[in-house]
Amino acid sequence: MINIKAKERYHHGDLPNALIDAALLILARDGIEDFSLREVAKMAGVSHAAPYRHFKDKMALLEAIAIRGYSHLEAVCKISYERYPHDPNRQLFEAGMGYLTLVLEKPEVAHLMFSGILTKNHVSLPLKQAGSKAVKSLGWIIENGKQQGIYSDQKTEKLTVTALACVHGIAMMLLGGLVKKPESKQQLKTLAKQISETMLQGLLKR
Amino acid sequence: MINIKAKERYHHGDLPNALIDAALLILARDGIEDFSLREVAKMAGVSHAAPYRHFKDKMALLEAIAIRGYSHLEAVCKISYERYPHDPNRQLFEAGMGYLTLVLEKPEVAHLMFSGILTKNHVSLPLKQAGSKAVKSLGWIIENGKQQGIYSDQKTEKLTVTALACVHGIAMMLLGGLVKKPESKQQLKTLAKQISETMLQGLLKR
DNA sequence: GGGCAAATGTATACAGTGTCAACTTTGCTA
C-alpha cells in the first residue's frame, strides 16, 4: 500500500504510482465518465498540472492502469496453468473465474481494458503487447489440453479465440448490465460452471 | 434521410431526430470520449441549450441512440428467424452476422450499448426493456432448435446465455482491438463460421 | 380571427475540465 499523499515536501517521492493509486480510487468511486485528472492530482496532494511531468496526457495515465490489468490476467492464467498441470478443464475454469473476478471487483479497470477507448485513435505498443501476452497464456492452456488428448483437434488459435470470446462475452455482459451480477462467490461459481459446461460440450446434441 | 439542419425558421420542425442523427455522425467521427452536446447542437443549426428541451441531459440523448441499437438487434434476430424456419443453425449464424456487422459498422453505437456507461448509475426502464427484448428474440432461435431435436437438452436460458456470450465476446474483442478487424464481408464470414462451428461442437473431443 | 398559454429556441452565466507556457524549488553531479 503506497502512501498516496506524501506532502510536507516539495517533491512527492513517487508521484507516478501515487497518481495511479489515486486514479484507481476515483475510477471506482465515479466511473470513467466523471474521471478528472485534476481530482487525481488533488487526491495525490499535488497541483493540477503536476501529472503532466509523468504522463503525456489523461489517456496515458489510464493506459498505464489498463496495462496493469492485462498483466494481472496473464498472471491468473499462468498460476492456474501451473496449479493444475494434469487437468486442463480445471485450468480453464480457474482462469475464467479469475477473469470474471477481475471484472466484478474492478469493473472500471475492465472497462478501460476492453471498451476500445484506449485503442480508438492509435494503439500504443506497450498496451498491445500486454494484451497479446495475456491471450497467449490462455492459448497454452488450450494447447496443453489438446496434447493431453482431451480437446478437439481444431486449430489451437481457433479454439482459443472461441473460448476467450465466451468468457470475455460473459464478462462484458456483466459489465454492461445485460446479465444480473452474482451477489456471492458461490453464485459466480455456479454461473461459471454453466458457461464452461456448455462451452465444453457445445450446443449440438452429442 | 432526415434533413439535419432545417434553418430559416425559429422552430426546427423535428429537432429530437435531427439531434440523434447529428449525434450519430459526430460519434462516428470523434468517438464517445470527445462527444460534445454543444457540437451536436451546432450541427443541427441550433443554440447550445436547445437540446435540453428534448433530452434531460447528455446521457439521455446517448441513451436514445442505444435503444435504437437494441431494436435493430432484435429485428435482426426476428428476420433471420423467419427467413430460415427449418434451419436453426442458419438462424443462429445469420443473427450472429447481423450482430457483428452492427459492431463493425457502428462501433460507437455498440460501445454505447454494451460498455455499461449508460447503466452505471441507474438503469432506465426503456433501455432495460429494449435490451431484454433483443435477448429474448435470440432465445426463440435456441428454443426452436431444441424443439427440432438439434440442440442439447440443457435449459434454454443456459444455452442462450452461452451462445450470446460467445458472439458478444467476439464482438467486444473486435471493438476493443483484441482481435484484428476483418477487412471484408468475406473475412468476417470466415471468422463467424469458425466461431459458430466451435460453439456448436464444443471444445471437447466428440 | 384574436388572444393566450404552452412549447420551443436563445442568451447569458457559472463552475469545472484538459492542456500549455512560464515560473520556482529541489536534488544531483561535475
Next chain:
DNA sequence: TAGCAAAGTTGACACTGTATACATTTGCCC
C-alpha cells in the same frame, strides 16, 4: 559549491455540461 535538469506550481485559455431568464412561435379555445 555552481549550475543544471527534473519535478512541482501558478495562471491562462478554450471548451464543456447545465441552469436560469428571456424571446419567439405555434396551436387552441372563445
